[in-house]
Amino acid sequence: MEAIDKPPPPYPGYLDRMFSAVARDVARAEPLRSEHDGAPADLRHAVTAAVERLAGDLVALSHDIHEHPELGFAEHRSVRTVADLLARHGRDAEVGAYGLDTALRATAGAGRPRVAVLAEYDALPGIGHACGHNVICATAVGAFLALAEAAGDLGGSVELIGTPAEEGGGGKELIAQAGGFDEVDAVVMLHPAGFEVAAHPWIGVRTVDVTYTGLSAHASAMPFLGRNALDAAVDAYTGMAQLRQHMLPTDRVHGIITDGGQKPNIVPERAALTFYLRSAEPETLSVLADRAREIFEAAAAMTGTSVEIGWDPTPVYLPVRNNAPLTARWAENVAARGRRALAEGVVPGALTGSTDLGNVSVRVPSIHPTLAVAPPGVTIHNPDFAEHAASAEADKGVVDGAIGLALTAADYLADAALRDAVAADFQAAGGRLDVAALLS
Numbered sequence: 001m002e003a004i005d006k007p008p009p010p011y012p013g014y015l016d017r018m019f020s021a022v023a024r025d026v027a028r029a030e031p032l033r034s035e036h037d038g039a040p041a042d043l044r045h046a047v048t049a050a051v052e053r054l055a056g057d058l059v060a061l062s063h064d065i066h067e068h069p070e071l072g073f074a075e076h077r078s079v080r081t082v083a084d085l086l087a088r089h090g091r092d093a094e095v096g097a098y099g100l101d102t103a104l105r106a107t108a109g110a111g112r113p114r115v116a117v118l119a120e121y122d123a124l125p126g127i128g129h130a131c132g133h134n135v136i137c138a139t140a141v142g143a144f145l146a147l148a149e150a151a152g153d154l155g156g157s158v159e160l161i162g163t164p165a166e167e168g169g170g171g172k173e174l175i176a177q178a179g180g181f182d183e184v185d186a187v188v189m190l191h192p193a194g195f196e197v198a199a200h201p202w203i204g205v206r207t208v209d210v211t212y213t214g215l216s217a218h219a220s221a222m223p224f225l226g227r228n229a230l231d232a233a234v235d236a237y238t239g240m241a242q243l244r245q246h247m248l249p250t251d252r253v254h255g256i257i258t259d260g261g262q263k264p265n266i267v268p269e270r271a272a273l274t275f276y277l278r279s280a281e282p283e284t285l286s287v288l289a290d291r292a293r294e295i296f297e298a299a300a301a302m303t304g305t306s307v308e309i310g311w312d313p314t315p316v317y318l319p320v321r322n323n324a325p326l327t328a329r330w331a332e333n334v335a336a337r338g339r340r341a342l343a344e345g346v347v348p349g350a351l352t353g354s355t356d357l358g359n360v361s362v363r364v365p366s367i368h369p370t371l372a373v374a375p376p377g378v379t380i381h382n383p384d385f386a387e388h389a390a391s392a393e394a395d396k397g398v399v400d401g402a403i404g405l406a407l408t409a410a411d412y413l414a415d416a417a418l419r420d421a422v423a424a425d426f427q428a429a430g431g432r433l434d435v436a437a438l439l440s
Contacts, residue, residue: 019376022195022347029346032198032331036418043153047410050146051403055090058402059395061085062138068389069123072165075102079162086160089145093160098178100171104162105180108148113156113419115409116181116364117143118189118357120166130386131167132192135373135394135401139190141400147409154413157185163356168207170315172356176363176435186326186365186412186422188405191356192389192397193370194378198331200370202320203250204285205278205354209310210236210296211259212302217288221399226267230260232261232303233271240275240297250280250349251288269404278354280319282362282438316439318358321429323365325421326408330369333407337400341369353380362433365426367408373397414430 038044051058065078070133079102086106097105104119120133120141151158155161161180164171175181191200212233217226240253247253255275261268277292279285285286293309300307322344357368374388388394411418426432 015377018348022376025346026342029137029342031335031340032343034325034328034332036325036329036411036415036421038329038332038418039414043150043410044167044407044415045134046150046153047406048403050149050422051142051399051406054142054145054402055361055399057085058138058142058398061141062134062394062398063390065121065134065137066129066316071125072122072167072169072171073100073102075121075164078137079104079164082121082137082162082176085141086145091145091148097312098175098180100164102162102164103171103175104160106144106160107157108144109151109154109157111156112183113185113413114159114183115186115188115404116159116161116184117409117414118187118404119160119162119171121162122165122167122169124381127381127383128386130382131380132373132385132389132394133166135192135371135389135398137188138398139401139405142398143188143405143409146402146406150170150410154410156413158409158413159219165357168314170317170359170417173315173359173435176359181360181364184364185419187360188326188367188408189373190369190401191355192394193378193380194372194374195370196339196341196372197347197370198346199322199324199367200350201280201344201352202355202358202368203252203278203280203281203319203352204319204358205276205317206285206289207312207314208274208275208277208289208292209272209309209313210275211270211272212266212303212305212309213299213307213308214269217267219265219267223267225302227393228248228267229271229305230268232299232307233257233260233273235299235302236273236296239299241291243291243295247288248279248284251284251344252278253288253292256279282318282433283389285319312439315356315359317354317356318362318435320355320358320368321361323367323422324425325418326365326367326412327369329418330367330404330408334400334404334410337403339372339400351379359435362430362435365422371397371401391424
């Protein structure tokens with residue numbers, strides 16, 4: 001077979017200009033400030049010192065998870081590694097919580113208010129921890145253990161919730177359906193990235209599987225007896241491509257043809273596609289889904305085929321609703337570690353993806369900032385990012401991130417005025433959504 005030269009990367013000039021502009025805007029950006037005092041100084045010092053004592057164990061945990069990548073719902077070694085580390089520090093953990101084999105729950109303190117720190121530990125097929133979930137896991141475990149040491153001085157309680165299968169499985173939504181967040185007042189977690197952003201605009205995503213059924217026939221002798229399912233799939237794919245011109249700037253659609261027939265001389269009786277639909281708001285995600293459904297049905301009508309549309313084989317991921325007062329406390333806390341967490345809009349919002357933390361954030365006030373562990377041009381879900389996720393910069397991020405999460409949780413538990421502001425911001429953004437009704 002004749003070799004085909006690899007195509008050059010598109011738009012290198014644009015990317016260079018974009019990252020230059022981002023660097024300029026980052027340099028000019030004003031730091032985020034909090035209007036609240038948070039936890040008292042002695043408590044903040046104790047929490048910070050606790051994480052620093054744990055640093056060796058946390059970095060080792062990050063590297064261990066990184067070296068043994070496991071796919072969603074199969075993170076058996078990873079969750080056991082977390083439970084074993086907690087046990088060595090005197091903290092019991094329930095593995096198999098919420099009816100999920102690889103979910104985990106550990107608690108410290110008592111009563112309300114209650115903050116949950118969320119951990120992820122699933123990897124990507126083929127490229128391992130190119131999303132840096134090993135860093136997410138280690139920072140969450142470090143924050144929980146530090147807060148557990150100080151629980152008697154905080155008031156309320158803290159939970160560590162290990163959430164499986166973020167990469168497409170929707171573990172957090174399944175935990176929410178099992179009541180895992182019903183008694184939680186605030187949620188904190190982070191995501192490693194190439195930028196330091198306090199409130200990143202993570203968008204929602206729906207999955208749709210589309211199957212067309214026609215009639216097979218000999219493609220040469222009697223094609224008129226057939227109804228071509230592949231034609232329907234191609235029309236659907238083309239229709240979705242044409243939709244892109246008329247979508248919102250924050251919308252994204254991308255899909256593949258998963259079945260295009262068996263042989264060229266047989267009119268394809270079956271063809272199938274899978275699409276991801278993304279949008280920045282729950283309501284606009286619903287509109288985008290309606291537009292897609294109309295295209296899929298029109299393709300069937302055009303080709304005389306039938307269509308089966310299967311929505312959301314895994315849970316829908318809703319856009320993340322970032323809580324502003326909690327976000328500001330995060331920014332103040334990591335600033336003490338020499339990090340400048342940027343406000344939303346400094347880094348282009350188009351450089352984003354989706355996470356099932358969105359489903360939690362419309363039920364409970366939440367934050368999901370990014371922590372820089374790689375250069376700005378290295379994106380997540382890239383093999384290069386997997387290398388950065390176990391680098392010296394990532395190791396530093398494990399400690400800084402654990403301190404940032406722990407201090408933000410401590411601020412919430414210790415500062416009643418902050419809690420009131422968090423609740424008011426959450427209500428102003430729409431309050432607790434009925435996710436099941438929203439997606440029905």
